[in-house]
Amino acid sequence: MHSLPRRLFGSLIFAIALPCLLHAQYSVSGTVKDTDGEPLIGVSVLVVGTTTGTVTDFDGNFTVNVPDDRNALRLSYTGFVPQTVEVSRGMAPVDITLDEDVANLEQVVVTGLASTIKRSNLANAVSVVSGEELTGVTSQQTVDGALYGKLTGVNIVQTSGAPGGGYAVRLRGVSSLSGNNQPLFIVDGVYISNVELPSGSRNASGANSASEESASNRIADLNPDDIESIEVLKGASAAAIYGTRANAGVVIITTKKGVAGETKVSFNQDLGFNTIIKKVGRRTFTADQVEQEFGGTTPDQIAAGKAARAAFEAAQARGEIFDYEDIIYGEKGFISDSRLRVSGGSDRTNFFVSGSYRDEDGIIKGTGYERFTARLNLTHQINDRLKIQSNTNFVRSSASRSFSGNENEGGLSYGYTLAFTRDYVNLFPDEDGNYPDNPNFSGNPLQTRDQTRNEEDINRVLQGINVNYRLLQQDNQTLNLVLNGGLDFILSKTFVYVPENFQSQRGRQNGFLAEGKNDLFNYNYSAIAVHDYYTDSGINFTTQAGITYINQSADQLLTQSTQLIPLQTNLGQGAAQEIDQTLLNVEEFGYVVQEEVNLYDRVILTGGLRFDKSSLNGDPNKFFTFPRASVAVNLNEFDFWNTSGPIDQFKLRAAYGVTGNSASFGRLFTSLTNNNIGGRGGFTVDGQQGNSTLEPETSSEMEFGTDLGLFDNKVSLTATYYIRDVKDLLYDRSLPTSSGFSNEIRNDLDLRNRGFEFQLGLNPVREDNFYYRTTLNFWFNRSEITRLGVPDGSEGEDIPSFVPPGVAFGLGLGTFYINEGSPITGLWENVDGVPTQTGDTEPDFQFGWNNNFTLFQNLDINFLFHWREGSELLNLTRLLTNLGNTTPREYDDLTGFIEDGSYFRLREAGINYRIPLNSDVIRGLKVGISGRNIFTITDYSSYDPETSVKGGSGLSTNIEVAPFPSSRQFYLHLGFDF
């Protein structure tokens, strides 16, 4: 049955071994099995001190030719501890048992642009999240949302709870003020875009900026189920080789690949529902309270109080006291997620094909998200020197997000309308479908829900090509050329419609229609040569050098039409049209060199340099240098180490690296914008002063840590301390606005982030019928502004403390404030006219606790707790409900709007049962139930302490204004393997 593949394997072995035949050599054969006695297929067998080797076949067998002067084989296999076996000429076939790698020490981690290193030799705390950890417990909406609590050093906020996502990922604190605080995402070598594409809804809602439109970030387009693993390079010391794109860290996503062998088909179906994470509640009233709280002492106020009481009593008599929070946010949104995967391959060609369709309704009627993805990952070995790999992903998604977040008099954002809507007022449409005006606000939330639209549609193609050409293979060295190219093409359409009879529209815009067409095209390529060299004594040198290039372009067209013809949703059917176009073009080019020296796995030294230039810098052809250096020492590999002691692994490591970040596009220029009066166009300054000499901000990081493995690696421990200095931070400073400009971009601010990350993995029980593994993650970060203008005490222009533009709503309510010596994440407000720090958005610490049980081999129980302690929020939703007198009475005694946002949450939990089958057709059948955000313990008075009204960029976290409430999800899972 297996004869054909075996023959093919044989010829592969022959091909690999061919160059060695010229030398005097002997043959060794053997079998590799796991601890249960099952043969392991595809185990890599390498002759130590050479590049010669083979892989095991379907029965775990191998035969390899060993040169006369060599006497050891090294066997390695993903997920298992490698083993070195002594061999000699004429020996009998060897039986080898590999142990499972419970501590993940052998996991391979990307360290250069084209090289990998196994985890036990790594000098950085690179977090790796496997596809299983990502999606194994529960069904995930988006990749970024699925990460939280699973790795150290990360802080994630939700910019919108609307279906389709809206997350901001921040690694090891703030690294930039000028926008790009989000890590670089690379999927199979493609630098992918994570933009939020604004819809122009601000022009109807009155929101202050595009960032307040609560758009999704486009990582949402990835199907989490396609992911094999995610590596997170959190700081500069790990990410330096990515140069000016890596200041906020790098997230490297690898998608699943096919494996040679039988074709595997699996189909998974999740059914579930969304429900609001927490209802804040509504203020309860008696008739007396209505009169008192809506009335007053002056004649007008007394009359108003009496009128309100009469209306309340009449409504009560009719039984029409509504709970509008429940009416708007109380939907149970149905979720269906179907995924099909087919993978397999021959000895030369492997494939992975997947398709997925997710259809999700939100907690507000009419909101929802649909995503269709298709993927083909193909690997083909053209000959023993040349391998080509292609990863193609097509995504089509659409989201209906309705209106949430900040606005000004648009009457659209639910949080606003609900804050002012009184529950005794009937806002339901009459029998002709006419919605009554909201007597207390500029919009009727029921009309918003039923008659407005805010939609985004995405068509996206991601394509990565990877070519690996082995130029040279000799006994002790190889030279590979790795060519990598990627493109990311997004064609997006946004659509916003507010009918002409909407309350806030009448008399002004008389209906609002906006359609955006965004065309984003990014491509990148790199060419890297990697040279591996083994000395006779077994020291390994890996040298790599190459070039990288990135090109990004965007054409964003927003057309809006107002003064609409009734009931028309065609851009032409309005009396006033306006067009905005935003163009972008960025080019970056860099050189990379890196040298890695591995002394018998005992000491691993790495040094590298990257030289980058970018059109975003003032001088587009000036190269900036980003060095890195690291050392890892595996004490347990030294001869003096007592291998019979309890400590299996003891590594000390230190790493240093520098990354950069260029200013966002357009900041080099001081431009005029156009305005119009009486049909004639004019020029005006637009408030933003550019700077044509900008240089990138840099982040240099020193990281120290230790990795310990104890008691057969049943206990593993990782501790890391880092100091990350962000120098010459690009920041917008509020200018004295009497200059005619409201802000300028500057380069003279330094910031220090320090933090500690600790991970404890325990695997105390590994019995057949009871397997338990738990991971405890603990981390915190502290920041301090170390320089503003010139350092204290030296000559030159010092910059006074200032409120960064556009991050919050002024010192009157609370905002971020840049003050030398203070954290950058502080919340400040005017206390007696003096800016005073009254909160800090940075958590005191965070703690993630992941638990995996396997009972009786077939029952998996997993749950993940997440505790965030001491992170303050500015809750301006309550400011609104206070004003509208709708704050629940239990919060009457809260003073101020800065609140503690600590919480303890059961983020994920799932129970899965693999039904034992003896069928030739169905190889596996799995059923399960799970949930996400199942319960939260918090004192926070609003929906969810993970929130941000200003989107994902800059400093914006923990400012809450009328968000789309987060949801809880519950699922039923069905999985079939064929």
Added chain:
Amino acid sequence: MKKYNILSLLGLLALFVFSCEIEEQFDPNGPSINSVLTNASKAELDLLVTGIEAGMRNGMAGYVTASGTIARELYIFDADPRNTEDLLGKGDLQLDNNTFYITGPFNSRYQVVKNVNILLEALDNTDSVSEAEKQGYRAFGNTIKAYMLSQVLDMLGTNGIRLDVSDPENLGPFLSQDASYDAILDLLDGANSALSGAEFPFFLSEGFRGFNTPQTFSQFNRAIAARVATHAARYDRALSYVNASFLNLDGDLSEGVEHIFGTVAGDLLNPLYKQEGQSGDQLVVHPRIIANATPGDERLDKFRLRVQDTGQDGLNGAYETALYATATSPIDIIRNEELVLIYAEANINLGNLEEGERALNIIRNAADIGDYSGPVTQEALIDEMLYQRCYSLWGEGHRMWDLRRYGRLNANFLPIDRAGDDVFTQFPIPLSEGV
């Protein structure tokens, strides 16, 4: 051996290291400021003029409504609580120096000043127009600049204004209130002198119809000067300015200069227009305005009985603004009615009580409430003049300064709606000014 391979590696890399030269960048999204500062064409100068006129409208609503709230002319009922809290001094709240009610008007006024300064610098560096034409551009620019600065001074009061702002890196000091008035009047006088012999090669909008030649624009310049002198309580100068303006005691009181609005791309809608019956975004007339009204006063048609008289934040009012009929109705910059009132005020303060009374009667009769019948004393006529200003200029950004210069911007003269509310007399200098 090793050396050989490193060489081959380098040789290989050389294949890929091609010369990747990144081109010099330009902004694909708009013209650069530098392109107009040197060798500006006439078209560019004209675009700047239009930009200045259009830009004046930004932030104007804040100037009118924030000062009107403090002067207890109106309430702003919208989604921003600071309009009913900070501005009325609810509880312990003070006016904040980093909040939109001051930063909005302040920033937008100075943005126009910047546009004027760009125009002035562009004129110094171009030969595309004649000297007489340059004089015309400059006189227009400086008049508008002075007008904008006067509004900043209104809001900041004794904090004064920053006059010299042409170099963003080296901003001049904040002047005292008196010196600020001097500077603004000097600027207006200078512009007015420049108008003689000047030419206007540019077009102004319909809002300047009748005031778009150097001669007629001069009358607008003098009218603004009269208002500024009045705010400064320099009544002798106010009288001479108002006499040189388009004051017409027998003419149409509505004659004047306006901001116009439109639905065209880049244009604005009238920010002070509020839809009838609209609740969540409304300017509500302060009850005292209604309570003190004279029955039959035709100016009461500025107020409309609300459909829903619900209040907000403990404040109530039965009437809403009806100043503007549609979202594209123009807003007056200055009109004859105000000039007549300035003429009356100057005369009363200079002791010409009968001339003052005569002017007030013009206003009274236009409002159909008959001649003044009270005592003809300076004190009584000041009361009467302020009363007439209240109804003639309601909701147009005057009341706070009117009350202030007569020492009436305080709780002795104004009602306190909620216990603990305060009456503020001026706005703080924005935080970003760093003073």
